[in-house]
Amino acid sequence: MLHIIWSIIVGFIVGWIAKTLLGMHMGFLLTVGLGILGSIVGGLIGRIFSKPAPGSAFHPAGFIMSIIGALILLFVWSKVVA
Numbered sequence: 001m002l003h004i005i006w007s008i009i010v011g012f013i014v015g016w017i018a019k020t021l022l023g024m025h026m027g028f029l030l031t032v033g034l035g036i037l038g039s040i041v042g043g044l045i046g047r048i049f050s051k052p053a054p055g056s057a058f059h060p061a062g063f064i065m066s067i068i069g070a071l072i073l074l075f076v077w078s079k080v081v082a
Contacts, residue, residue: 011035038070
């Protein structure tokens with residue numbers, strides 16, 4: 001349970017930083033979703049450069065990679081919607 005709460009908190013912080021950098025406005029749930037998905041995208045990008053630990057499906061994304069992943073998602077979203 002604590003892992004879910006921590007994911008929401010970190011997801012909100014990452015999403016908030018990304019949306020502030022690109023000047024977009026969205027609600028709390030979209031910001032949290034953006035941050036969590038940004039972490040997943042950042043982990044997948046990290047997996048390209050180094051292999052994850054044995055038995056692990058994903059590479060754990062760091063804070064910076066999570067923000068980069070969220071920025072990529074916001075950029076793609078703005079191009080698809082516009």
